[in-house]
Amino acid sequence: MTTRFLRLSALFALPALLAVSCGDTAGDDFDRSAMLRSIGETVILPTYRDFAAGARALDAASAAFCASPSAETLDATQQAFWDAKGFLKEAEASAYGPHTDNPLRLGPRVDFWPARTDSVDALLAAEDAVDAEALASRGAGEVGLPAIGYLLHDPTGGDEAVLAAFEADARRCAYLEGLAAYLVESADAYVTAWDPSGGDHLGELAEGRGLYVDVFRAASHVFEQVLWTIENVRELKLGKPFGKRDGGVLQPGQLEAPYSGRSLQDAIDALRGAEAVYLGRRGEVQGIGLRDWLLTRRPALDAEVQAAFGDAYAALEAVEGPLRQAIESDAAGVEDAYQAVKELQLVLSVDVAQALAITVTFNPTDGD
Structure with a gap:
């Protein structure tokens, strides 16, 4: 049974509930609170x-x-x-x-x-x-x-x-x-x-307070949001207008930004934000990101994640013209972009989630 088959099986299970097992974190001394604070200060x-x-x-x-x-x-x-x-x-x-x-x-x-x-x-x-x-x-x-x-x-x-x-x-x-x-x-x-000088949601996240319950769940939530962002790029920003939910019938009314012609760039920018949280880096400022956590668990996976991000960017940037036109005139390019983002989602939702012992739950926008 191939790795890709296993990943695909897990991806198709996501709408119900991706049951990624909460693995053993015993002996894991990675400072997730410091990571969360760094993501807040460096990226968010x-x-x-x-x-x-x-x-x-x-x-x-x-x-x-x-x-x-x-x-x-x-x-x-x-x-x-x-x-x-x-x-x-x-x-x-x-x-x-x-x-x-x-x-x-x-x-x-x-x-x-x-x-x-x-x-x-x-x-x-x-x-x-x-x-x-x-x-x-x-x-x-x-x-x-x-x-x-x-x-x-x-x-x-x-x-x-x-x-x-x-x-x-x-x-x-x-x-x-x-x-x-x-x-x-x-x-x-x-x-x-x-802002820490205002509502300090950054502190609430870093310390696992309030709705986050504890630091591990806060860190899991940050990972899940990265995953959901990528899923939303695939399903909502690309898939919906491309007819993926409607038997191949194009749905131009579901384009994110048909008037400004920004729909493709919206997708790229959303991926860029997800990558920034993964890397813990925005612009020239490097902090601690999800990648650092992964490096303490399964370091070999990092190259695969970064390659998948690169492939997704390349496929999106290769689509010809505004997405409102490309869903008709460059269907092959849009399909390639959809599949490349899907591959990125797969490596995160299966391999990385398992490596980090995170249980991935419902995407809040699933079904929208």
């Missing part, structure tokens, strides 16, 4: 700080665009959107705590995708206030980066159509500026929640 908090800075840049660019609409100021605003979203996609590998849990539950306020364009259009057509304070009480489909991406892009008519729409309706600018200002508030809330 810097990523959210960059997201907050990106949100402020988008807010400033939106104000400049609305003060003087032109092809140049629109381009600058679109670039600011692109950059801010990249940081948020990297943060998917730490999308727990303030992102998912009350009382903050920030995730749906910043990234409820795909864009609910009917909701955005309905609010544009109404007379309700659209400043940041008013948007704080609106539905998730009316706020966040997906709504901003929809307002700033038109894949059919291009930038000329976007400029014409803003010129024809001054309320679009009021809404855009309100969305950007509210995004700044939400991004800052992430930083405050994680």
